[in-house]
Amino acid sequence: MSAYTEVRHGGKREGIAVERRKRRELSVGKIAANILLVISALLFIFPFYWIVTGAFKVQNVAVAIPPEWFPLEPTLDNFRVLFNNPVWKWGFNSFFVATSEMIGVCLVASMAGYVLAKKQFPGRKFIFILFVSAMALPKQVILVPLFTMLADFGWIDTYQGLILPAIGWPFGVFLMKQFAQTIPGELIEAAKIDGCSELRLFYRIIMPLLKPALGALAIFTFINAWNDYFSQLIITRSTSMMTLPLGLATLQGEYTTPYGVLMAGAALASLPMILIFLLFQKAFTQGITMGAVKG
Template sequence: MTANAHVHAHPGSVRKHRHSGIKRKWTPTKIVSALLLILSTIVFIFPFYWIMTGAFKIQTVATAIPPEWFPLKPTLSNWQELFKNPIWRWTLNSFIISVVEMIAVCLASSTAGYVLAKKLFPGRKIIFTMFIAAMALPKQVILVPLFTMLADFGWVNTYYGLILPAIGWPFGVFLMKQFAQTIPGELMEAAKMDGCSEIRLFSTIILPLLKPALGALAIFTFIASWNDYFSQLIMIRSTTMMTLPLGVSMMTTQSEFMTNYGVLMAGAALASVPMIAIFLVFQKAFTQGITMGAVKG
């Protein structure tokens, strides 16, 4: 009793005793791996750092050689110049297009992936093969017929023309189909024996099990839609319909022969914030999805 009381009185000492014998051994392989990871992190973060610091530099400093690695005299003039444009309208357009496209792609891809993975019907393998083939098809190949079709519908310079063509994303269907295959068929049969309808089965059982894959797909879709500069350049005709990346790239320059890089960096910094935010929101599901795919695939 005394020993037990002593243990309960000092739980921290027990944990300390358990972990006291564990020592980290830094082998040459671990040291090299850590150094490579640190170097890779610096390489990938540096462009973002350069954009963020350049947004607070005047034009002469932003283009100076040798470069000024940190703004010694930071200025807000770039941001003031940036917000002389309809920046909030461009941001709203980007959010509407990216969020609606993200939701629609996740819903359509999860439904199609579930059907292709768990339903038996004639031509299922042919349809899936067509999706795989479509993944290798560059967007530029179908741009002319797609633009002609959207022009016939009157959807050029509209949200419809920017959102609807992207809903049937082949990669999304492929990703969800691969994850849906890991769902046990016995679970679905048990739910049907209990009287569960097909819609209820999909909404209450299948979708929660596909949550990690949906998180990964949501991030991929949002980033792809937000950065889809090429399609937006072709489909958008008016300033009010411009998205943030497109508007930033077409902002008025200081003169006919000189680009205000400080303003462009401020616009690029503003455009990168939503992508970072959406990744942080779905980070847990994204990590689970990638890990599950690596283990089960």
């Protein structure tokens, strides 16, 4: 009996030791993962930090080697020079174009994605394949025919020329179609049985269910439109129609580059994108989670 008790206690002590060793290994792994995440976060944050601090440095300090990691003598001269230009007009153009594209893409993509996911009609799969194929085309390939069409419509150097070509973004349709497939078909049938019209069904039932995907798409669309330097450069002609990225590019001289002024403009240009991300952060994280566990 004593031998049995000794064996039992010995096994229990061994189990406790194994459990403690596992906990210790998990703690070490968790600490290492946290350290790696902190280092990665600092690496991603550093460019933004450098832009913000550089906005308060004079020219010779901004390009000094070794660099001045924090402005010892901060100045607002860069912002004074920046606002001698029509920065508010450029900022309004960027915000108006990006917001209009965001609303238009979310609306059109949600409708198209719902139809491709839940409606049965001839050529549905072929149309979806066309959208997926269009995602592989670089923007430069369609630039010439797009510019020709805009010129024929008289939309060069206009808001509609900047906004409307981006409304049918293939990635948006693809994203919304994938999320719309997760909506139970029984829910749609029940709404139709209750006498819900197609339009009311979409706005009252489908749109709320697509909210996480719409949040993610809104962030992607706004950032893509805000940073779309290439298309805006081709379509715009006048200074009054320039967006903020285009306007900041004109501040660069032929022989000198005012790095402090450009960093001040870049710091201001980053604020709307940060605001949009904070507004849609919850829906964005929900969309990523739903996409991770789908199926």
